[in-house]
Amino acid sequence: xxxPTNSHDDFDSRHRVRLGDASELMAAVPAMLGFHPHRxxxxxxxxxxxxxxxxxxxxxxxxxxxxxxxRADSGTRATQEMLDVIGYLAGYCASENIPAVMAVFVDDxxxxxxxxxxxxxVEALAGELVATLGSFxxxxxxxxxxSEIADSATWWSVCGPQRxxxxxDPSASPLTVARVLDGYSVRRxxxxxxxxIAPGPERTVRAVAAEISRLGRESARSxxxxxxxxxxxxxRAPYDSVLDPVDIARIAVAIRVVQVRDALxxxxxxxxxxxxxxxxxxxxxxxxxxxxxxxxxxxAFSAYVRGDGPMARIAIDAALEADENYSLxxxxxxxxxxxxxPELVREVAESGxxxxxxxxxxxxxxxxxxx
Numbered sequence: 001x002x003x004p005t006n007s008h009d010d011f012d013s014r015h016r017v018r019l020g021d022a023s024e025l026m027a028a029v030p031a032m033l034g035f036h037p038h039r040x041x042x043x044x045x046x047x048x049x050x051x052x053x054x055x056x057x058x059x060x061x062x063x064x065x066x067x068x069x070x071r072a073d074s075g076t077r078a079t080q081e082m083l084d085v086i087g088y089l090a091g092y093c094a095s096e097n098i099p100a101v102m103a104v105f106v107d108d109x110x111x112x113x114x115x116x117x118x119x120x121x122v123e124a125l126a127g128e129l130v131a132t133l134g135s136f137x138x139x140x141x142x143x144x145x146x147s148e149i150a151d152s153a154t155w156w157s158v159c160g161p162q163r164x165x166x167x168x169d170p171s172a173s174p175l176t177v178a179r180v181l182d183g184y185s186v187r188r189x190x191x192x193x194x195x196x197i198a199p200g201p202e203r204t205v206r207a208v209a210a211e212i213s214r215l216g217r218e219s220a221r222s223x224x225x226x227x228x229x230x231x232x233x234x235x236r237a238p239y240d241s242v243l244d245p246v247d248i249a250r251i252a253v254a255i256r257v258v259q260v261r262d263a264l265x266x267x268x269x270x271x272x273x274x275x276x277x278x279x280x281x282x283x284x285x286x287x288x289x290x291x292x293x294x295x296x297x298x299x300a301f302s303a304y305v306r307g308d309g310p311m312a313r314i315a316i317d318a319a320l321e322a323d324e325n326y327s328l329x330x331x332x333x334x335x336x337x338x339x340x341x342p343e344l345v346r347e348v349a350e351s352g353x354x355x356x357x358x359x360x361x362x363x364x365x366x367x368x369x370x371x
Contacts, residue, residue: 211249266352293323
């Protein structure tokens, strides 16, 4: 994936990084992404004359190595996939008026002291970044590489003046500390992040499906009762995270109602948004495919609103894997791929207050609710 992502809403305005210190910058990369990158190219937007960072963009690092047939026809060592990615990201930076970016290449196969084909590939990518970004009026201020992001790991420059050094401890990075204080974790890998919403035990999923079928044969509840019921479960979540199949099935039946689902989008704007996100992650793991798509989309929406692109992407992918035709997931997929910022999605969340009122419920924070 190469969707532009910002690992934390208002990262650039609330948390400052001394970009002149490459050791601290490299240590902060996992906090910017929400996970430790592996075989990745990361572009970090530089703003305010180098005083802060903006959106952080990541893509799997696809290198030609010794396989000549994987090289682009243009004569560069860069693979066609990476050339396409660079072109896309350069256009995104230009559209967002980003004046400069720093590139970070992380790959366990790289070694500063060994000029193997993979290192030559990375150096070629840095050259492509300089040229392509430059054609859009965006500067590549630095390109750094490392075999891993870890305490005392070696980093080095892959273009421009030759520099190298040892990283600071990522766990002690100011951005890592800020992320943890804000209630979010920094995962060891993107796979570990994805595992947080991986389908749960099949036995539980089957039990929930049976309860959903049973509830479907009962008389339908009103939208007011359904929304109120889901809100009560969400309120319990921080203190009682164990739900039985009947509870989960009731939630699943309720969120299938479009008005109820849309009303729940407004919960991403409240003070308890972090708990709400954890709730949807928990629920999505034990739902059958149709309902899993809905819960995963609610999770993606929450992550998107707070600017956590990696989590939003993983949740959207999970939703589309469960139901490739689910319209809200497809809409979020297009928005994230186009680089739309959280502000646009936040406007949709605000419409959830009106949906809740239509269901006969006033949500906390409703600007038109009773004071």
